[in-house]
Amino acid sequence: MKLVKLYLKDFRGYDEIEIEFHPDMNVIIGRNDVGKSTILDALNIFFNDEVKPEITDCNIRSHDKKIVISAFFKLDENEQIIIDATHPTSLAEEYLLNKDQLLEIRKVISADGKTISKNNISVFLNTYHPKIFEEPLITKTLPQLKEILSEYEDQIPYPVNKTKKAEIRKALFSHVLSDDAEFEEKLINIKDIQEDRLKTWEKLKESLPLFTLFQADRTNNDGDKEVQDPMKAITKEVLAELESKLNEIRDEVVKRVEEIGKETIEKLKEFNPEISSQLKTVPDLKNWDSVFKFSLDTDDGIPLNKRGSGVRRLILLSYFRAQAEKSAKETGKKTIIYAIEEPETSQHPDFQKMLIESLINISQRKNHQVFITTHTPEIAQMVDKSSLILIKKDHEGRPCVVDDEDVKIREIVKTLGILPTIHSRLVICVEGPNDVKFLKNINQAIPEYKQIIDLEKSDISIYDVGGGKLINWINENHFRKSNIKEFHLYDNDVEKYRELVNKMKEENDGRRTGIITELREMENYIPISLLEEEFKCNLQKFRDKWKEFDVAKHLSQVCPSLGEKEIKSIINGKLTKKVTTESLREHGVFDEIKQWFEEIKKMYDSTFS
Numbered sequence: 387m388k389l390v391k392l393y394l395k396d397f398r399g400y401d402e403i404e405i406e407f408h409p410d411m412n413v414i415i416g417r418n419d420v421g422k423s424t425i426l427d428a429l430n431i432f433f434n435d436e437v438k439p440e441i442t443d444c445n446i447r448s449h450d451k452k453i454v455i456s457a458f459f460k461l462d463e464n465e466q467i468i469i470d471a472t473h474p475t476s477l478a479e480e481y482l483l484n485k486d487q488l489l490e491i492r493k494v495i496s497a498d499g500k501t502i503s504k505n506n507i508s509v510f511l512n513t514y515h516p517k518i519f520e521e522p523l524i525t526k527t528l529p530q531l532k533e534i535l536s537e538y539e540d541q542i543p544y545p546v547n548k549t550k551k552a553e554i555r556k557a558l559f560s561h562v563l564s565d566d567a568e569f570e571e572k573l574i575n576i577k578d579i580q581e582d583r584l585k586t587w588e589k590l591k592e593s594l595p596l597f598t599l600f601q602a603d604r605t606n607n608d609g610d611k612e613v614q615d616p617m618k619a620i621t622k623e624v625l626a627e628l629e630s631k632l633n634e635i636r637d638e639v640v641k642r643v644e645e646i647g648k649e650t651i652e653k654l655k656e657f658n659p660e661i662s663s664q665l666k667t668v669p670d671l672k673n674w675d676s677v678f679k680f681s682l683d684t685d686d687g688i689p690l691n692k693r694g695s696g697v698r699r700l701i702l703l704s705y706f707r708a709q710a711e712k713s714a715k716e717t718g719k720k721t722i723i724y725a726i727e728e729p730e731t732s733q734h735p736d737f738q739k740m741l742i743e744s745l746i747n748i749s750q751r752k753n754h755q756v757f758i759t760t761h762t763p764e765i766a767q768m769v770d771k772s773s774l775i776l777i778k779k780d781h782e783g784r785p786c787v788v789d790d791e792d793v794k795i796r797e798i799v800k801t802l803g804i805l806p807t808i809h810s811r812l813v814i815c816v817e818g819p820n821d822v823k824f825l826k827n828i829n830q831a832i833p834e835y836k837q838i839i840d841l842e843k844s845d846i847s848i849y850d851v852g853g854g855k856l857i858n859w860i861n862e863n864h865f866r867k868s869n870i871k872e873f874h875l876y877d878n879d880v881e882k883y884r885e886l887v888n889k890m891k892e893e894n895d896g897r898r899t900g901i902i903t904e905l906r907e908m909e910n911y912i913p914i915s916l917l918e919e920e921f922k923c924n925l926q927k928f929r930d931k932w933k934e935f936d937v938a939k940h941l942s943q944v945c946p947s948l949g950e951k952e953i954k955s956i957i958n959g960k961l962t963k964k965v966t967t968e969s970l971r972e973h974g975v976f977d978e979i980k981q982w983f984e985e986i987k988k989m990y991d992s993t994f995s
Contacts (some may be wrong), residue, residue, distance in 0.1 A: 387465060387596060387721050390428075390488065391458035396448035398424045398922065408773045409460075410951075411749040412757045415766055415798055416484035422759035425777075426599055426725045428455050429757070432493055433597035434725075444497035451498035456512065459489040459594070462793075467593045478900055479556060480524055483584055485514040485571065491590070493571070500712035508575060515565055515572040523555045525578040554875045569994065579954065595721035595755065600729075625674045632674055689848035707748075724748065725757040730765055738764050752949035756838060763802035774798060799848040810847040812962050814986060815874040815900075817883065819845050820958040825875070826961035834967060835980065839987040846990060871988045874900030876908045877980060879934075896992070901985060909937040909957045913969040918962050921945055921953075 388409045399421050415424045432455045444453050461467075467477055477483050507805060515522055519851045523531065531554040533611040535546065539623050542561050547553040576587045582603040617913040626633065728740045728744065743764050760766065766774065776788040776798055788794045816822055827849060829841045842847070851874075874890065876883035887900035905911055910932060914925050919936065923944045928935050937957070938950040940991070945953070970976040 387489075387597060388885075389457060389458050389723060390460045391459070392425065394425075394428055394430065395454035396429055396453060397453050397454075398443055398445060400424065400951040401445060401447060401784060403785070403787060405775060405787050406756075407757075408770070410755060411769055411773040412461065412755070412775060413745055413766060413769050413773050414757065414775045414777060415761065415802070416759075416785075416799070420779060422777055423601075424785075425726055426727060426757060426759065426794055429457070429597055429723075429725060430599045431455060431495075432457050432491075433591075433594065435591075438498070439495050439502050441497050441500065441502060444495075448497075448682065448739035451496065453497055454489060454492060455495070455497040456492040457487075458484070459491075460654065461489055465593075467590065468684060479559070479638055480552075481515050481522075481559070482511055482513050482524065482574070484512050485569075491594075493906075508577075510573045510575055513572050513574055514569050515574075516559075517570050518562055522572065522574055526551075528554075531558075534558065557931045568827065593720075594789075595723045597723045598723045599727075601727050609652065619974045625678075629674070659825050670894040690953070721753040721755065723755045727759050728761075730756055730760060730762045738762065739768070742768050742807065744906070747952075747955060750949065750951040750955060752947065752952065761802070766798060766802055771795060778802075779851055780794065803808045810870065811845045812847075812871050812873060812986075814829060814841075814846060814848045814991045815851045816848060817876050817880065818850045821875070821877075821908050822850055823955075824911070824958040824962050827959070828911075828965060829983065831963055831965055833980075835983045839990060844990060869897070871896075871989060871993055872898045873986050876900065876902055878902050878904065880905050899989060902983060904933070905975070906936065907938075908932050909954060909971070910935060911970075911975045912937075912957055912961050913965065913973040916943070916964055916969070917957070920956065920961060 390407055390409065392405045392723050394405075394406065394922070395404070405425065414425055416422050421846055431439050431443075439453060444451055458979045461477065463481075464476075477489055479485065482489075492510040494508045494510065496506040496508075499506065515848075519534070523534075526534070528549075531551055532548055535548070535554050535558060538558060538561060539546070542557050546557045576590070579586045619742050638690075665966045680881065724745070726745070740977050744757065745756050748754055758765070771791070774794065776794045777785055778788060778797065778801075780786050788797055814825065816825060826841055829835050829839075839846075874887055876886065876887060884902050885903050890898045891898050903911075914929065914932070917923075918925055921944055922939070928940070941953045942948060942950045948956075967976065970979065
C-alpha cells in the first residue's frame, strides 16, 4: 500500500489543495514559511491519532470551521484488509474504493469550539458505490443482511453461509448488481460499520503505512525522545533476559538489609523501647529499567551533546530510523513512510549528498516511502523531476502546488539557482543511475580496464539519460548546446536507445557515438556465482537463456522482501566491486566490456585534437 495523494481543506494556510505523491521519493520545495512543513504535519495528524490538531490549525477564512484531511492509497494487487469481524474481505469487492480505485480515507475535524477532542474528529471512506440499495451493505447488521438476502435467495444458485456478513454481501453483489448498474460517490462514516468485536478504524489503521515524522526544530541531544526510547527498549529487552538473576540479587539484598535492620532495631530497644517499637524495615524498590540510563559517547570519548550539530542530527536521524523499523516490526506494518524536515540542516555539502543518497536508496526499498522538505539546491538536483513538489504562494499570497511540469522545473531552477554540473571534455551517457555505478565500479575493480582509461582520474562525466533527475535535465540542455563530446552505452532491451545509437553512427559527426550491449542489462554481466552467493539461490538452469534473462525480476521473486530497484542497486553497487578478471573471463564478458573502455578511450583522446 502506497500513499499517492493528499487533499487538504481549511488546514492552516491552505484553503483547498490536492497534492499527488511519488511512490518512492518526495521532495517538497519552497521558500521559508510557504507551507512545506504543513503538509507533513497534516499527514502526521492523519496517521497518528495521538497527534492532536489544535483550534488554530483551522484556516482563518474557513466558513464552517472544519478541517478536512484526505489521504489516498494505492493498494497492492490482491491486498486484503479486515473490515468485518466475520471474514477478511477485499475493499474492491465491497465497493469501498473511490472512482479511481484508490482507498480514500477522509478525516473531518470540527474546530468550532474552544478545543478539539476525539468527539470532534470523524473518519469517512469516500467510495464509488453501486446505487442498488438505499444504504451501503457494509453498514447493515447480520439480521438486516439476512432479511435482504431472503428477497433474492431464489436467484442465487448456491447456498450462502448466513453466519458471515461478508459472504452474504458477496452473494448479493454478484447476483443483484447488473452490468448497467449506476454508481455514485458516497461517504461512509467509519462508525456506521463498527461493531462490538471490531473497531473498523482501528483495523484500517493496522493496514495503513507507519508514518514517522522527524522534525527540524528538535533538541538534538542524547536526551531526545528518539534516542531514549530505543535505548530504553533495548535496556528492557536485556533486563527481561536477566530478570531471574536480577531478582535473585534483589531478594538477597532485601533479605540482608532486613536482617541488619532487625538487628539495629534490637539494639535500639536498649536505648528506647518506645521508639524501636515504631520502626520497621520497608524496602522501596524500583523497576530495574529505572536503574539504568544510557547516554551516547563517541569513539574519542566526547558525549553526543558536545558534538557538532550536524553530527548530532545524523545520529538522531539514525535512531529515528531504528525506532521506525522496530515499531513497524512490532505492529506488523508492511509499509513505512519516513517524513523528514530539512535533512540538510547543519550538514556539510558532502554529508548532504551522502544523506540524500541514503534516503533515495531507502525509498527504493519495497514498501518504503520517503518525504522530505528542503530549499537546498544540492538536494533538489539529486532526485527525479517526478519526485519534486513545488509549493509557492499565488497572487493572493496563498500557498499552492505548481502542477505544470515545465513551469515547475523552471521555477525550481530559478528559485534555487541550480547551475549545470557537467563541464567535462567527454560525457558518457548511460540508461540509468545503476549503469553509472556499474561502469565506475567495474572500471576501478579490474586493473586491465583501469589501465585503458581511469574514469576517476580522467576529465569524464557519466550521465544517466534515462533518469529524470533535475540536474540531468539541466545538464542535458547544457551539453547539447556545447562542444562536449558524448559516448553512449545502452542496454539492448530498449528499442529507442538502439535507434538513437544507429542514428548517431549514421550521422558520424565526430561529436557523438555509441554502443548497444550484447546482453540484456548490466545485471547480466555480473558472474552467476556472485549472484548466487549474494541472494542464496541457484541460477544454473538459466545459463542457456542468460543473454535475455531478466535477472532483477527473477531475484525479486526469490527474495520477496526486496524490490527490483533495490536488487539492481545491490548488484550494480556491491557486487560490481567483487568481480575479478578471472570471473569475467569465465562468464564470457571480459572482452566485450574491454571494448567499451577502448572506445571510450578513443573518444576521450579525440577531445585533445
